[in-house]
Amino acid sequence: MNKRPTIKDVAKKTGLSLSTVSLVINKSGYVSEKTREKVLKVVKELDYHPSRAARGLASRTSGNIGFILSEDHFSRAEPFYTKIFLGTEFEARNHNFYILLTTVDTLSKKELAIPRFLLERNVDGVIIAGKMDTKLVDYVERLDIPLILVDFRIPGRRVSTVMIDNRKGVRLAIEHLAERGHTRIAFVGGDPGHPSISERFQGYRETLEELRLPFDENLVVTSEVALRVEDGFHALRTIFEREGKPTAVFAANDAMAIGCIQYAKHAGLQIPRDLAVVGFDDVESTLHVDPRLTTVRVFKEEMGALAVRRLVEAVKSKSRNIVDTYVPVELIVRESTMGRTPGDGVPKGVEIPEMQD
């Protein structure tokens, strides 16, 4: 390790004290313009960069933000939360923070493991994404570290959140189906313990009511534990084995929607002629299934970025205001509801997905 310049070297070369140099670097306190410039010039000359560890120790800040995700959400291919994470990462750079990612095992009944970055005081703020053991939320709050929940909330609890406008998303989807003449619209859900999922179900019921469409329990499956493709497949099969078939299905997320498409094909149904399918989230794969999936777009990266912005504000201002942020949604109409003959290629104007090696 070749010797890097320290703040001492800068002080020596400028003829100023350590404190003054430090003031310049931290843009805090009173420093004359002249000295400021002198310091900055020398900093550049020496290519000086303060050591993160030293600053951290002296100022008890880390320059890191912790991102906590449940192992459950993470361990499967996680296009949704991964996108949120990438969004945080990108935004964090703008604020000179790094994101420390960690997962927490919430499934096994072992004692809750506290992320190491909390124990070592190695983060200035914490993001918790998706459903998470309340005990961990408690723990973070007791540390008095700024906290924000993304795509998660705890009923009756005052914590800052960044949430999807789930109700609106569902309304857009159901209205779209209703406009196309559907009256028997199935709902395929998943873990109702996840606030976003339960909100989607509530939105479904509300919208049916608004539109004066009948609610039929035979058209609903929410008891399935998970939210995976295969769960969508099985859930829709369950519905088709009951009385009174649907002509459209709304799935609480895209993975399940894709499972619905698979079941429909399996059952020899033409999409969207015999069955229209709508998903939620707008993950990558929705563009590659055949037919492409109509879905509710969620701005996942934006959610992460927003969370970081709120957190950085809180860290810098040392305030602990509670802020609830809703991110908007959009309905993306594709062939799974708007019918073209399957397999007729790439119509002009239809988006071509980006994806790479």
Place this chain on the structure above:
Amino acid sequence: MNKRPTIKDVAKKTGLSLSTVSLVINKSGYVSEKTREKVLKVVKELDYHPSRAARGLASRTSGNIGFILSEDHFSRAEPFYTKIFLGTEFEARNHNFYILLTTVDTLSKKELAIPRFLLERNVDGVIIAGKMDTKLVDYVERLDIPLILVDFRIPGRRVSTVMIDNRKGVRLAIEHLAERGHTRIAFVGGDPGHPSISERFQGYRETLEELRLPFDENLVVTSEVALRVEDGFHALRTIFEREGKPTAVFAANDAMAIGCIQYAKHAGLQIPRDLAVVGFDDVESTLHVDPRLTTVRVFKEEMGALAVRRLVEAVKSKSRNIVDTYVPVELIVRESTMGRTPGDGVPKGVEIPEMQD
């Protein structure tokens, strides 16, 4: 911030000196079993955890590993490198390291920006994934920080790497196609500046030769800049506009393969009857396209994990051995080469993808 216990508190409570406590915590030097236990007991009682910043400053280590990815690779939905990243993350936890992720803009002709974690000496080792400006590699090496390249290498340069066995992967794919009677196998490529991509092309040529199949330039497109779905679409169209159509196509990655499927459908071709398609990487979406894509599986998480393991070794042993690691590949045969009638649902035994909300 409530006061957390420091090493001093542990020393006081045990009646030992700071140094002894430190020795116990770092498992270094001579400490009697009795003292060790006493210290650990008190550590537990106080719920003491050493401050990362303080250790960092004193020992000039950070407990972090830097992960550098080109902006180019990252900014699109990046199932491939994202998986590698997640693999590093998981493995890093086992070694009590955190991964600091950053991207570098390699496209614009601006001056190369050095990741902040390098300037601030905030990482103990560095992973560079995918194609990257050589200057950055030089920079890291000059810092004398352990470095490992993943899915990237620089010809004639001695740097540790974790590479895909690209040649073998291609051979498996081409042999599979040849076994099924194909003799006119197209190659759809991408950025030949990326070592993995150029190796795949070399593997293609070698295998054709081994199998005594003719090499026909009309069946090859490698000039396209990128590796996206749309590039696959256009590349295959280009080939079909030439003399002598292929009966099979090997795409250098899955995204392009999916583009090829889209083109084939667009052109009214039945897959695999009229055209067999094989990809490379085995990303998530290959399971959701119709027909499912035959592809070469790459153990992406494993690549990340291996890189971390190598790096941690290097950090701990302070050695600078050069190690080249190859990760194995597998051919995953699905319907894009093995023909079932499209749309016949989910055959038993065929994998159902995991994916979630």
Place this chain on the structure above:
DNA sequence: CTGTACTATAAGAGCGCTTCGATATTTATT
């Protein structure tokens, strides 16, 4: 019984910064 090697603990000097309080200087206020 002295010397050497090993084992076990301690003392204390940093690591490279931030920050508090002190001091000095200038500018505004009455």
Place this chain on the structure above:
DNA sequence: AATAAATATCGAAGCGCTCTTATAGTACAG
């Protein structure tokens, strides 16, 4: 002109660890 307030710089005390060096006890060889 006297005082208060704002501006500018500095000295020094840590922040909470690690690590080198010192000290002392113990074991064993000669």
